[in-house]
Amino acid sequence: MTQKPQHRRRSLAASALVLALALFVAQASAEERIVVDLSRYDVPVSTGFAGASLLLFGASPSSDNSEEADILIKVRGPLQSYTISQKKRVFGFWMNGERWKISSAPAFFQILTSENDDNWFENFERRRNAFSFRDLPVPVIRAQHRDDDSQQQGQPQKAEQEEQRQAEQHAFRDAFLRHQGRKGLYGESPNSIERLGNNLFRVDLALPPGLPTGTYIVETFLVEKGKLTSAQATPLFVRRAGGSAFIFAFAERYSFLYGFCAVLIALFAGILANRLFAR
Amino acid sequence: MTIYLPIAEISVNMFLLLSLGLGVGILSGLFGVGGGFLMTPILIFLGVPPAIAVGTEANQILASSTSGFLGYWRRGGVDVKMGLFLMAGGLVGSSFGVFLFTLLKNIGQIDFFIKIVYVVLLFAIASMMLAEALWEKHRAHPKRATRRKKKRRRNWTKLLPFKTRFRTSRLYISSILPLAVGTVVGVLAAMLGIGGGFVMIPAMIYILRMPPHTVTGTSLFQIVFVTANATFLQAGFNQAVDIVLAMLLVAGGVVGAQLGVRWGTRIDAVQFRLFLAIIVLAVCAGLLGELVLEPKELYSITQATQRP
Structure with missing residues (x-):
């Protein structure tokens, strides 16, 4: 109930900060191409936590072709391990069948960008930097050992089995990404970064209820003509x-x-x- | 007002939990049952993980049975010696129950196990209640009011060794019997989040042949120890006890139980038993539906426990 006015006050304070930052940026060295800050570095998750919104704001010093410069913010949560179980029908009852494990995947992963167009960024760069949760390296392995795991290569008739194994692996991986997306933990918000004049920007990051605790990293990238030209990382602490x-x-x-x-x-x-x- | 349950890790409306405790408390006051067999499935419907529903219920029943036990203790309705034998069995049974529970949890089948056993259990309870209520209706008819023939069965329990004298209950029976009854009820209590009164009381009457005035008090005596053991082990091995959830349910439950006891004298017991049987059947059908209907999402994700 008290969250809204508080939030507004915080936004005001943040706006003031943005202004101060703009002055500061004006004097910043030429190498520091992008600067970003958060409305707070510390998100307490208490008994009544029903989600929150975090303001990210910053400045990218205007170059001659600021029109072509884009901003991309990646927010990554702490690494976690997960177990995925698949329900299957046994004598008419749905019970847990196969289990696969993910040894480590970020508990939170959001991408915010200033641009809507999918092609603005070279696919290669996109993949390499994991600028989408779909490109995240999520290692999914079978929890229980099965005979066909140990003898994957070799005989040609095994190729079919290997194919099936990979299909299963994809299904479990997709289920995991779907689950995280539904909970608001994974996602992409293209065109969500708001430009304020030539070199200031701001964006609200939604933190869902049930936010995992730990150390988050907020990485901000400046992309010019499809190339990464500047980056900055800021930690964010989510604690109970x-x-x-x-x-x-x-x-x-x-x-x-x-x-x-x-x-x-x-x-x-x-x-x-x-x-x-x-x- | 929503409250975040620290162990169950879900946000639930606080008043919903209080009124749930109140409602089940009223039913338990009316019928003299603990209510764990209703509360655990309802918690599962609310989204509490089944394992945590079971562990937390043990904790709640510990509080409510302590309060009930003290009342019977003052009136002298507790056969301590019998209670100690039942308790010894109960401690063994509940420890074994938690061990089995942990095993099933580790192979990922605990949720299925809890649900399927509850379906069977609730169906049995509901049909017994229906049969009883219908029988009483039938008997209440003046023309049919005949004396029931007392069946004289050959009593196999007399043949067992290690006979012990229980003075308060005026019994001389084999000590294997209360130990066995206590053990079975202990396993059920630890794995299902129930006190087990509805299994133990018939067993005490029909197998141990205890006199009615010591039955409830003595069963509560045993339940206090068994649920204390189950709470301790469930928290220790499975981190399955949510103290905040338990205490909210207790707060509603004690008030409800008092109301239930007071109203108990004023209502038509037969009608109400029918009503309770229908509630139990509905809960049973709900759980069965969760097991039989194809779930919207076939995959479920569990996160390894977070180290803070």
Whole structure:
């Protein structure tokens, strides 16, 4: 409820910062082609966290051909490992069948660009820098060992199996990307960076509820004539805050002590309830 | 007002949880059942992961059974010796239950297991309730009010060794019986997030042949220890206990139970039992649907636990 006015105040402060930054940029060295900052470096995820919006703003010093210069912002979350299970029908019931694992993939991945056109960036550069979550190297491997895994190469009749294995791998990979996209963790927002005059820009990044905690990296790239000319990286910290952070950390680190406390609290609650209502 | 549950990792409306506790509390006050068998599936419907629903329910039942136990204790309705035998079995059973639970969780089948066992269990409960309610309706008819013939079965329980005397219940039976009953109920309690009263009380009446005035108090005595053990182990091995969720349910539950007990004398028990049977059947059908209907998304993604 209090988030909106707060946010507005923050936007105002951010705008002031943008102005200050513009003055600063005017004096910046020629090598520093792009500068970006965040409205805050620290996002607390507390008990009531229902998503938030983060303002990114900055300046790209105008060159003669500023029309052709584009900005691309990549926000990447901490690496996580995942398990993907596929449901299959067994005697009419849907139960988990095959499981595949991803040993490490970013928990969050958003791309914001100033340009809508897909072709503005050379495909090669795009791939190499993973400027789309579709190009992310997500290593998906089967969780359970199967015979045909060990003997992939060799006999020609195995080629078919290998093909099938790859198809499965793609299906699991797609399921993962779909899942992350649905939760607002992976995505692309072309043409979302707003230009303010010649060399200032701003963009709002939506942080969904259930945001994974950890250290994020905000990378900003300046692209001129399809070539990367400047880049800058800024960290962003997403951390659990308040009571829920404490409970979660406690339950994870000292799980048996947590269990013991849970028993004591429940016993106390039971005694209290009995005292309150017994006459 | 939404609240973020730290272990279940979902945001839920706080008043929804409080009124859920209240509603199930009223039912348990009315019928003298713990309500775990209703609460666990409802939590699953709300989006709480089944494993966490089970672990958290053990914690909630610990609180509600403690409160109930104290009431029976004051009235002398607890056979401590019998309770200790049941408890010994219960501790073994619930530890084994958590072990099995962890095993199933590690091979990725715990959610399926919980759902399918609940479908069977809820169907059995609902049909028993329906049969009982219909039977009572049938008997209430004045013309048909006849004495039920008491069947004299050959009592196999008398043949078992290690006989022990239970003074409070005026029984002289084999100690294997309460140990076995306690163990079975302990396994169920740890794996399904129930107290197990609805299994144990019939077993105490029909197998142990305990007198009615000690049955409920003694079963609560055992449930306190079994759910304490289940809570401790579920939290320790599976990180499956959400204390915030449990306490919200307890807060609604204790108030509801009081209301239920008070209203219990004023309502038509038969009608209400029919009503409860229909609720249980509906929950059962819902779970069955989740198992049988083709899910919209065939793939599910779980994240390895995050190290803060």
